[in-house]
Every structure is written in C-alpha cells, then in structure tokens.
Amino acid sequence: MLEVKDLHVTVEKKEILKGLNLTIKAGEVHAIMGPNGAGKSTLSAVIAGKEGYEVTSGSITFEGQDVLEMEIEERAQAGLLLGFQYPVEIPGVKNIYLLKAALNAQRAARGEGDIPAPEFMKLVKEKIAQMQMDPSFLQRAVNEGFSGGEKKRNEILQMLVLQPKLAMLDEIDSGLDIDAMRVVADGVNSLRDSKRAILLVTHYQRLLDYIVPDKVHVLMDGRIVKSGDAELAKELEVQGYEDIVEEPAA
Amino acid sequence: MATEEMEQLVRRDYKEGFVTDIESETVPPGLDESTIAFISNKKGEPDWMLQWRLDAYHQWLKMKSPSWAHLDYPPIDYQAISYYSAPKRPEDMPQSLDEVDPKLLETYEKLGIPLHERAALAGVAVDAVFDSVSVTTTFKKELGEAGVIFCSISDAIRDYPELIKQYLGTVVPVADNYFAALNSAVFTDGSFVFVPEGVTCPMELSTYFRINAANTGQFERTLIICESRAQVSYLEGCTAPMRDENQLHAAVVELVALEDAYIKYSTVQNWYPGDENGIGGIYNFVTKRGDCRGDRSRISWTQVETGSAITWKYPSCVLRGKESVGEFYSVAVTNGRQQADTGTKMIHIGEGTRSYIVSKGISAGRSDQSYRGLVKIGPRAKGARNFTQCDSLLIGDTSGAHTFPYQEIGNSTATVEHEATTSKIGEDQLFYCRSRGISEEDAVSMIVNGFCKDVFQELPMEFAVEAEALLNVTLEGAVG
Numbered sequence: 001m002l003e004v005k006d007l008h009v010t011v012e013k014k015e016i017l018k019g020l021n022l023t024i025k026a027g028e029v030h031a032i033m034g035p036n037g038a039g040k041s042t043l044s045a046v047i048a049g050k051e052g053y054e055v056t057s058g059s060i061t062f063e064g065q066d067v068l069e070m071e072i073e074e075r076a077q078a079g080l081l082l083g084f085q086y087p088v089e090i091p092g093v094k095n096i097y098l099l100k101a102a103l104n105a106q107r108a109a110r111g112e113g114d115i116p117a118p119e120f121m122k123l124v125k126e127k128i129a130q131m132q133m134d135p136s137f138l139q140r141a142v143n144e145g146f147s148g149g150e151k152k153r154n155e156i157l158q159m160l161v162l163q164p165k166l167a168m169l170d171e172i173d174s175g176l177d178i179d180a181m182r183v184v185a186d187g188v189n190s191l192r193d194s195k196r197a198i199l200l201v202t203h204y205q206r207l208l209d210y211i212v213p214d215k216v217h218v219l220m221d222g223r224i225v226k227s228g229d230a231e232l233a234k235e236l237e238v239q240g241y242e243d244i245v246e247e248p249a250a
Numbered sequence: 251m252a253t254e255e256m257e258q259l260v261r262r263d264y265k266e267g268f269v270t271d272i273e274s275e276t277v278p279p280g281l282d283e284s285t286i287a288f289i290s291n292k293k294g295e296p297d298w299m300l301q302w303r304l305d306a307y308h309q310w311l312k313m314k315s316p317s318w319a320h321l322d323y324p325p326i327d328y329q330a331i332s333y334y335s336a337p338k339r340p341e342d343m344p345q346s347l348d349e350v351d352p353k354l355l356e357t358y359e360k361l362g363i364p365l366h367e368r369a370a371l372a373g374v375a376v377d378a379v380f381d382s383v384s385v386t387t388t389f390k391k392e393l394g395e396a397g398v399i400f401c402s403i404s405d406a407i408r409d410y411p412e413l414i415k416q417y418l419g420t421v422v423p424v425a426d427n428y429f430a431a432l433n434s435a436v437f438t439d440g441s442f443v444f445v446p447e448g449v450t451c452p453m454e455l456s457t458y459f460r461i462n463a464a465n466t467g468q469f470e471r472t473l474i475i476c477e478s479r480a481q482v483s484y485l486e487g488c489t490a491p492m493r494d495e496n497q498l499h500a501a502v503v504e505l506v507a508l509e510d511a512y513i514k515y516s517t518v519q520n521w522y523p524g525d526e527n528g529i530g531g532i533y534n535f536v537t538k539r540g541d542c543r544g545d546r547s548r549i550s551w552t553q554v555e556t557g558s559a560i561t562w563k564y565p566s567c568v569l570r571g572k573e574s575v576g577e578f579y580s581v582a583v584t585n586g587r588q589q590a591d592t593g594t595k596m597i598h599i600g601e602g603t604r605s606y607i608v609s610k611g612i613s614a615g616r617s618d619q620s621y622r623g624l625v626k627i628g629p630r631a632k633g634a635r636n637f638t639q640c641d642s643l644l645i646g647d648t649s650g651a652h653t654f655p656y657q658e659i660g661n662s663t664a665t666v667e668h669e670a671t672t673s674k675i676g677e678d679q680l681f682y683c684r685s686r687g688i689s690e691e692d693a694v695s696m697i698v699n700g701f702c703k704d705v706f707q708e709l710p711m712e713f714a715v716e717a718e719a720l721l722n723v724t725l726e727g728a729v730g
C-alpha cells in the first residue's frame with residue numbers, strides 16, 4: 001500500500017532522513033519509535049506533503065501512485081491522513097464545518113456528491129459519541145482552546161469521519177490521560193480492517209498495549225535501524241535505543 | 251507554500267467588470283457655480299437648497315485635500331470630472347421593474363443580484379441607484395403603512411423640506427472635511443430614511459449603488475433619522491464596472507438616533523480596485539457619521555470592504571446621549587495595489603457612553619492597509635468605556651498593515667482597552683486543512699472567513715452570505 005524507498009530529506013540544508021525504507025501493506029499496523037529529533041515527524045510530514053522539506057532522492061508510492069507528484073489535498077483525497085503531533089487552532093472555523101468540508105472534498109474527488117445533511121449529522125453524532133466527546137466540540141472553532149488531550153481526540157474524530165486508507169498518527173498518545181488513551185486506542189482499532197493500514201509514531205509501549213502493532217521499527221538518525229514485531233517495542237522499553245541497536249541483529 | 255503561489259492565489263479577475271451602455275445625459279466636465287446651479291435645477295430644488303450647495307462650494311474652494319492619510323495617489327483634477335449624469339428620460343421613470351430598461355436588469359443579472367428576486371426573496375425594499383438617479387423603489391407601500399419614509403434624497407428635498415432643513419448637515423457639517431464639502435456642493439442622489447417615534451422598520455432597507463458613466467464622479471448623500479424608540483437596519487452594497495480612469499466617489503452618510511433609537515448600517519463594498527497595477531480603480535472617499543443624540547441610543551456600523559483602488563473612510567459615532575452606544579465592525583480586504591486607510595472615530599460626550607470596535611484587515615498582494623482609530627473621551631463622559639480589537643492578517647510577503655490607535659482621554663473614570671494582532675496567514679493552518687483533502691483555495695477562504703467571523707456575524711443574514719461569497723471571489727485565484 002505504502003512504499004518508501006531510500007528516502008533522503010533535507011530541511012534548511014540539514015539532512016534529516018538519510019535513506020529510509022519502509023513498506024506497509026494493507027491490513028497492517030506499524031509503529032515507529034525512536035529518540036527525539038530522529039526524524040519521525042519529518043517522515044510522516046513528508047508523506048503528507050508538508051512544504052519546506054526537500055526530497056533529495058528516493059521515492060514514495062501509495063497504491064502505485066507517485067506521492068511526491070501529488071498536491072497535499074490530492075494525497076488526502078487518495079486516502080492518506082496525517083494525525084498531527086501538534087494540531088493547529090483555526091479561529092472562527094467551526095469544527096463541524098471543517099469536518100463537512102473535508103468529507104465533501106474527498107467525496108468530490110471520488111466523483112460522489114455532497115453528503116446529505118441528515119446523513120452527515122448521523123455520522124458525526126455516532127463518531128463523536130464513540131470518541132466520548134461532548135457534541136459542543138462540533139460548534140467550537142477547530143482546536144481553539146482545546147486541551148492537549150482534546151486536540152488528540154479531535155484528530156481521531158476526523159479520522160473516523162474521513163475513514164482514510166492509511167492513517168499516520170504522530171504521537172497520538174502524548175498528553176492523553178489513561179481513560180482517553182483507551183478511547184483513542186479503541187477509535188484507532190475500530191478503523192483496522194484488511195483494506196486499511198495504520199502507522200503509529202510513539203514513544204511509549206503503553207499505546208502499543210492497546211493497539212498491538214504488526215511491525216515495530218526503530219528510527220534513528222534518519223534511518224530505520226531495526227525492525228521487528230510487537231516484542232521489539234517491549235525490549236526497547238527495557239533496554240533503551242542505544243543498546244538495542246548495538247545488539248547484533250537476531 | 252511559496253509566497254509566489256500565495257500571491258497567485260489572491261490574484262483574480264474582477265468579475266463585475268463590464269459596462270452597460272445606457273445613454274447618459276451628462277454635463278461637460280468641470281466645476282463652478284453654474285455646474286451646481288445646473289444640478290440643483292435638474293433636481294427641481296428650492297432656492298434654499300441651491301444656496302446651501304453654493305455655501306458648501308465656497309467653503310470647499312478654501313479647503314485643501316487631506317494629506318495625512320497613509321495613502322499615495324496622484325492629485326485629482328476636479329475640473330476633469332463630470333458632476334451630473336442621468337438616464338435619458340427622467341420624466342418617464344419606470345414605476346415597476348417591468349418598465350426598467352432591460353439593459354439595466356441585465357446588469358443586475360451579471361452582478362448576480364437579480365433585483366426582483368432579491369427583493370421578493372429577502373423581503374427587502376430596494377431603492378436602486380443607477381448612476382445618479384433612483385430607478386426603482388419597491389415595497390414603498392408597506393413602509394408607508396408603518397409610517398416609514400424611504401425615498402431618494404432628491405424626493406425628500408421636494409416632499410419633506412422641513413425634515414431636510416432640520417437634519418441635513420447637522421451630523422456632517424458642510425465644511426467638515428474636503429470631501430464632505432465637495433459632496434455637499436454637488437451631491438446628486440442618495441437615500442433618505444425617516445422612522446418615526448416608536449416604530450421598528452418592518453423590513454431591512456437596502457440600496458445598491460453603481461457607478462457607470464465614464465468619468466462621472468458619484469456623490470451620494472444619505473440621511474437616516476430614527477426618532478425616539480425607533481429602529482432600522484439599512485444595507486448598502488456597491489459594485490462597479492471596469493474602467494480605465496480613476497473614478498472619484500465621495501459620499502456622505504449622516505445618521506441621527508434620538509432617545510432609545512437604534513440604527514444599524516451595514517455596507518458591503520465591492521468597487522473596482524483597478525488592475526494589478528492599480529490602474530482604473532475607484533477612489534472612495536467617504537464621510538460616514540452617526541450621531542447618538544438621544545439617551546440610550548445606539549448606532550452600529552458594519553462594513554465589508556473589498557473594492558476600490560483607494561479607500562479613505564472612517565465611519566464614526568458621536569455619543570452625545572447618556573449611555574448611548576457606538577459600534578464599529580469592519581472587514582477590509584485589499585490586494586493587488588489597493589490602498590486602504592480606514593478606521594473609526596468614537597467621540598464620547600455623554601455620561602456612561604460605550605463604544606465597541608472590531609476591525610479585521612486582510613492584506614494580500616502588494617496592497618497596503620492602515621487602521622486608524624480615534625477614541626475620544628470628553629470631560630463630561632463619566633464612566634465611558636471603549637473596547638477595541640484590531641487584527642490584521644497578511645497574505646504573502648509584500649503586503650502591509652499598519653495600526654494607528656489614537657486615544658484622547660479627558661476623564662479619569664473612563665476605561666479604554668485596545669488589543670491588536672498582526673499575523674501571517676498560517677502555513678500550518680493551510681497545511682492542516684489541505685491534509686484533510688480541502689483544496690488550497692477553499693482552505694484560504696475558510697481560514698480568512700474564520701478570521702472575519704466576529705464581524706460577519708454582525709451582518710444581516712443574507713448580507714453575511716453575500717459577504718462570504720464576495721470574500722471568496724476576492725481571494726479567488728489561479729489555483730486549480
């Protein structure tokens with residue numbers, strides 16, 4: 001579904017990603033872990049199309065399409081979704097308005113008409129209940145004055161409404177209390193099916209207790225230096241990054 | 251997003267740019283006493299009105315064009331302007347839409363404001379000003395039953411001379427400023443509204459202004475009076491066709507609110523801003539002032555400004571009555587080479603007066619925008635309060651925004667608060683919206699509309715919709 005090959009990315013003349021390879025198949029959940037500043041957010045941002053990152057070599061393909069040739073919105077319309085580490089506030093724009101505009105834009109790209117209002121309301125009500133958010137969040141400006149945890153729930157709410165094929169969730173667990181972690185994890189798990197995939201960026205095993213990944217990768221200094229199954233994350237928690245990499249590959 | 255792309259995005263063709271070739275009866279360019287006499291005569295005015303105009307003219311001759319505004323424009327040649335233009339058959343003016351010149355209706359069609367539909371759908375009485383003569387007035391009957399007078403200023407001078415004598419020029423004196431003096435001398439039309447004591451005007455009143463004859467300056471004069479406990483909401487909207495030469499517009503609007511009266515004056519202004527180099531746009535020098543004469547009266551200005559090459563405009567409130575309230579809500583969008591110097595003046599005279607200012611400026615392209623706000627609190631205005639919120643949004647790297655808050659506080663019991671922000675349209679916000687699948691263009695308009703929301707929600711419903719549409723057109727560009 002997603003194929004990243006030998007990706008080199010430079011920001012402000014500094015090389016951040018230095019030959020990164022990653023393949024994600026439909027139905028899989030991948031987790032990327034790694035020290036601060038390793039390039040995890042950079043990877044997901046480049047896949048989503050954020051400007052200011054120069055891809056000096058390598059390729060990214062999503063369902064056979066050359067992602068690097070696509071506009072940001074085209075990538076989203078193709079089924080990619082980035083859940084932000086730091087979701088921005090958009091004053092004056094209602095949360096529900098953004099949801100509707102996004103959904104309709106994606107439907108339009110698929111050649112479908114606007115979602116009928118009653119159907120949309122039903123969908124949103126269902127998802128907001130699932131996220132255990134108060135419906136008043138729909139009428140508030142996007143992320144404005146939301147607490148850290150509320151912003152993260154809101155990201156997952158958007159994901160549930162938009163139903164992406166590949167959701168890349170950047171530290172979706174940071175700032176969440178224990179109950180919220182469960183709600184968010186349940187939300188993510190509800191999206192899991194054989195046709196979709198999920199890429200989690202996290203620092204903590206706790207999230208992976210709830211969302212058990214098929215693959216775990218260690219990203220250090222711009223490369224994936226080690227990959228394994230869910231067990232790898234547990235080892236990391238005990239041993240730390242340095243020791244893990246120095247261990248001879250099993 | 252690269253700045254270049256941003257600029258592309260905000261560049262757009264002026265959709266209202268077309269010219270209707272209805273034959274005009276126009277005086278040759280130039281201004282002297284005989285021009286004024288011609289205008290006064292054409293309008294069938296009484297002698298006192300002519301004298302009033304001539305007095306204004308003589309004062310104007312002694313005045314100088316203001317130079318302090320943060321604007322840059324070539325000197326205007328007042329002798330090159332034609333001061334009167336009217337459709338050819340003033341005597342057989344249409345009494346209903348069926349009688350209106352189809353070309354004119356076509357013009358409204360192109361503007362996307364089919365007059366009859368709008369009027370019927372929105373229940374709005376329309377006093378459409380085409381060039382300088384009122385072409386049609388609807389809903390007159392309903393208004394008449396309520397005792398509301400809504401007519402052209404020319405009709406008012408003829409039919410209600412006592413009201414005109416009592417109120418005209420009492421809010422904006424003849425020699426108030428250069429452009430007001432010029433307007434007083436040569437105004438050719440505009441609207442008159444009178445809402446008698448205790449009456450709430452049964453509908454929103456709206457006028458569409460349009461400048462159409464080449465080289466014709468347009469000098470509207472509007473006077474709105476609300477007696478005690480009366481209320482009215484007045485809507486003004488403007489568009490203009492594409493032009494090669496700059497067109498001068500110097501309107502005067504006077505509002506008078508007596509005890510417990512409420513006047514809400516909303517403007518959506520979309521005049522031709524000129525091409526990318528500012529060639530051909532409208533010069534808009536407007537004097538708008540409201541006089542809260544009665545205790546607890548309230549005047550509210552709401553404006554959405556997207557047009558004009560040059561805008562110079564400070565809707566103001568004189569808060570004379572005890573506990574009277576002045577409000578100013580403004581969205582100004584400039585791009586290309588547009589220049590705008592706008593703001594408001596709140597003059598607190600009475601005790602316990604309050605004013606509230608929300609100004610949102612959006613500058614794109616190479617445009618330049620200044621907000622100039624004066625809050626003046628007089629010695630008798632005990633316990634007066636003002637709150638000012640002034641936000642600027644920049645699109646691209648070549649636009650400018652300036653804020654000049656002036657405060658004159660003559661009284662230690664007053665409270666004056668001022669908040670100002672300037673931000674660039676957030677790349678992060680754009681990325682966020684686009685990463686949800688929303689196109690760049692829609693994302694920009696969504697963010698800008700959000701930025702303006704505090705003001706838009708002050709507009710009457712159908713105007714708010716129009717204002718959003720207008721904003722989207724203004725920021726529409728080459729993307730997609």
Ligand SMILES: Nc1ncnc2c1ncn2[C@@H]1O[C@H](COP(=O)(O)OP(=O)(O)OP(=O)(O)O)[C@@H](O)[C@H]1O
Pocket residue numbers: 011012014016034035036037038039040041042043052
């Ligand atoms: N716009 C930028 N200008 C300069 N440096 C940048 C920029 N964006 C990212 N970087 C640098 O790139 C490196 C990788 O950043 P990134 O955000 O991808 O790390 P991360 O792995 O997500 O870290 P964390 O775990 O702290 O979230 C960091 O050293 C960061 O400072």
Ligand SMILES: [Mg+2]
Pocket residue numbers: 040041042085170
């Ligand atoms: Mg990160």
